[in-house]
Amino acid sequence: MKNNTEILEQIKHELIVSCQALPDEPLHSSFIMGRMAKAAQLGGAKGIRANSVEDIEEIKNVVPLPIIGIMKTEYAGSDVFITPTMKEVQALVDVGADIIALDATCRIRPDKQTIKECFPIIREKFPNQLFMADCSTYEDGMLAYELGFDLVGTTMCGYTKETEAIELPHFNLIEKLANNLPIPIIAEGGIWTPEDLSRAFQCGAYAAVVGTAITRPKEITERFAASLQDWKNHDLKSL
Numbered sequence: 001m002k003n004n005t006e007i008l009e010q011i012k013h014e015l016i017v018s019c020q021a022l023p024d025e026p027l028h029s030s031f032i033m034g035r036m037a038k039a040a041q042l043g044g045a046k047g048i049r050a051n052s053v054e055d056i057e058e059i060k061n062v063v064p065l066p067i068i069g070i071m072k073t074e075y076a077g078s079d080v081f082i083t084p085t086m087k088e089v090q091a092l093v094d095v096g097a098d099i100i101a102l103d104a105t106c107r108i109r110p111d112k113q114t115i116k117e118c119f120p121i122i123r124e125k126f127p128n129q130l131f132m133a134d135c136s137t138y139e140d141g142m143l144a145y146e147l148g149f150d151l152v153g154t155t156m157c158g159y160t161k162e163t164e165a166i167e168l169p170h171f172n173l174i175e176k177l178a179n180n181l182p183i184p185i186i187a188e189g190g191i192w193t194p195e196d197l198s199r200a201f202q203c204g205a206y207a208a209v210v211g212t213a214i215t216r217p218k219e220i221t222e223r224f225a226a227s228l229q230d231w232k233n234h235d236l237k238s239l
């Protein structure tokens with residue numbers, strides 16, 4: 001068993017690849033997520049972010065890298081879906097996620113609590129577990145630090161009503177968090193290119209998570225198809 005300092009050291013200044021496919025996505029399969037994680041490891045990733053107990057169990061069998069575990073669960077009446085309640089936290093502790101990430105926006109959770117109310121209870125129950133706050137704003141990050149989270153990520157920026165118009169990656173947010181918080185800042189969300197990744201680290205990121213650009217072939221294909229469509233609409237017409 002690695003201790004928390006070793007886990008944080010392993011991901012320092014490194015690439016973490018998110019291997020996720022929800023039931024409505026074409027690659028939904030724990031087996032496939034395990035193979036994705038293997039490919040990511042062989043390609044140089046030093047950590048994996050994964051969703052669900054089944055996927056994490058499979059990935060742990062295939063790669064020895066630290067895992068940021070989440071459980072995406074939708075509950076009626078709340079927009080919070082990344083590890084929203086104690087039930088999901090407990091399941092991720094039980095499966096042995098090295099770091100557990102949870103939505104740390106100020107939105108009301110399914111159990112009607114806010115992050116300010118629920119995190120102290122979670123922290124008290126699991127004092128030695130690493131927790132990452134999936135934040136949408138600088139204020140979310142500040143609060144997460146004050147509440148005792150171990151890492152702050154920019155995961156939810158662009159995915160709340162307040163931030164939906166923001167262009168990703170939000171480098172200014174990464175930089176502001178890195179300049180002002182004494183805990184690791186994880187750049188996550190909308191990192192599409194190796195250049196984006198370098199810039200995230202220049203902004204002070206401790207580590208960065210890349211998902212869609214590496215592990216969602218449907219979205220990757222769509223980018224190529226859109227570029228082809230542009231060519232058809234503009235250049236081809238003028239030939």
Ligand SMILES: CC(=O)N[C@H](C=O)[C@@H](O)[C@H](O)[C@H](O)COP(=O)(O)O
Pocket residue numbers: 018020049070155156159188189190191209210211212213
């Ligand atoms: C908002 C939300 O649900 N984000 C999820 C969080 O785990 C994943 O769907 C993203 O793929 C992940 O954050 C990585 O980001 P990107 O795929 O943009 O590289």
